[in-house]
Amino acid sequence: MATDFKSIPIIDISALLAKCNDPKMAEDPGVSEVVRQINQACREAGFFYVKSHGIPDSLLKEVKSVAHKFFDLLNEEKVKIKISQAAGYRGYQRIRENVTKGIPDMHEAIDYYREVKEGMYGDLGKTLEGINQWPSNPQNFKEIMDEYIRLCTDLSRNIMRGISLALTGSPEEFEGERAGDPFWVMRIIGYPGAPKPDGPDPTDEIGCGAHTDYGLLTLINQDDDITALQIRNLSGEWISAPPIPGTFVCNIGDMLKIYANGLYESTLHRVINNSPRFRVCIAYFYETNFDTTVEPLETCIQRTGFARNSERAVYGEHLVKKVLNNFIPELLI
Ligand SMILES: N=C(N)NCCCC[C@H](N)C(=O)O
Ligand SMILES: O=C(O)CCC(=O)C(=O)O
Numbered sequence: 001m002a003t004d005f006k007s008i009p010i011i012d013i014s015a016l017l018a019k020c021n022d023p024k025m026a027e028d029p030g031v032s033e034v035v036r037q038i039n040q041a042c043r044e045a046g047f048f049y050v051k052s053h054g055i056p057d058s059l060l061k062e063v064k065s066v067a068h069k070f071f072d073l074l075n076e077e078k079v080k081i082k083i084s085q086a087a088g089y090r091g092y093q094r095i096r097e098n099v100t101k102g103i104p105d106m107h108e109a110i111d112y113y114r115e116v117k118e119g120m121y122g123d124l125g126k127t128l129e130g131i132n133q134w135p136s137n138p139q140n141f142k143e144i145m146d147e148y149i150r151l152c153t154d155l156s157r158n159i160m161r162g163i164s165l166a167l168t169g170s171p172e173e174f175e176g177e178r179a180g181d182p183f184w185v186m187r188i189i190g191y192p193g194a195p196k197p198d199g200p201d202p203t204d205e206i207g208c209g210a211h212t213d214y215g216l217l218t219l220i221n222q223d224d225d226i227t228a229l230q231i232r233n234l235s236g237e238w239i240s241a242p243p244i245p246g247t248f249v250c251n252i253g254d255m256l257k258i259y260a261n262g263l264y265e266s267t268l269h270r271v272i273n274n275s276p277r278f279r280v281c282i283a284y285f286y287e288t289n290f291d292t293t294v295e296p297l298e299t300c301i302q303r304t305g306f307a308r309n310s311e312r313a314v315y316g317e318h319l320v321k322k323v324l325n326n327f328i329p330e331l332l333i
C-alpha cells in the first residue's frame, strides 16, 4: 500500500545483477540487501531509481539525443510514420492526439510494441497486429533503439528476479507462463516547453495526465536538468521525481499489483513540463506474456491475510482496452 512518501529512494542494484543467474542467489547477502530495498520501495511508493544497472550512460544519452533530433523535424517529415490502426497503433502521434481520462495530453510521441504477427494470439491480438514504424531520419534510429530495447528487456528481467524473491522467496516466478516470453512497449515522448503553442494558459498544461502503467515494470529514461515527472502519494500530494543522470526511474504496473495482491501499488503519476525547454523521455515497459492470465500469487494471498484484493486480468485484454481509449478514433485513419 502506498504511503506518504516525500521522495523516491535510489537503489544500487549491482549486487543483484552480479548474482542474478546464480542458482543460489537467494542466499547471497548482497542480493538480500537489494531485495530488501526493492521490497520497501515497492510497498511504500511503487517507484524507485535504479543505479549501477549496467546499461552504458552513453546509450541512455544517445537514445534521448536521437529522440530530440526526430522531434525537431518538420511535421510533414514526422507524419511519414503516423500512427494508424493498420500498423496496430504503432507510430507517431502529434501533440494532443493521445488522451488521458478524456483530456488531450501536451505531448507528441512514437509508440512501439513488440511485433504481433497475424493470428498470433487469435482475436486477443488483432488490434495490435502490425509492424513498428521507424523514421529514416535520424539515421541509425532503429539500430540504436533495437539495442536499447534488448538491454532494457534483460535489465527488467533481472530486476523482476529481485521482485520475485521479495514476493515469494524464489527468483523464478516471473518466468515461464507468466513472463518468460515478455511483451514490451516503448514510448518515445516529447513534451514542449512553455510557452506552449496555441495553448490557452502557458503554465501547468498537463504533459501526460495522471495514470498508472499497464504491465509489470517501467524503466523511465528522462532528460537531465528538467523536473517534470510527479508521483502521487497517499494523501494526494504530488512528489517530484527529478532526473538523476545515469539512473532509470523504475515503477510498478497494473499486472504486478495484481500478482502482489495489492502489496505493491501501481502508483498514479503525471508529467508537467513547466521548463522553457522541450523535454524528452524514453519509457520502456516490461510486461507479462501477452496472453497470460494474471492473478494474485499464492504467497501474496497468504501475506495479505488470505483475502483476494485484486481481480484477475488477461494482460493483452487490459492493454488493448487502454490503447483503444488513448486515441479518438477519427484521428486514426
Ligand atoms: N504503455 C503505457 N503504460 N503507457 C502510458 C501512457 C499513459 C497515458 C495514456 N493516455 C493513458 O491514459 O494510459
Ligand atoms: O515522461 C515521463 O517522465 C513519464 C511518462 C509516463 O509516465 C508514461 O509514458 O507512462
Ligand SMILES: [Fe+2]
Binding pocket: 211, 212, 213, 269
Ligand atoms: Fe506512466
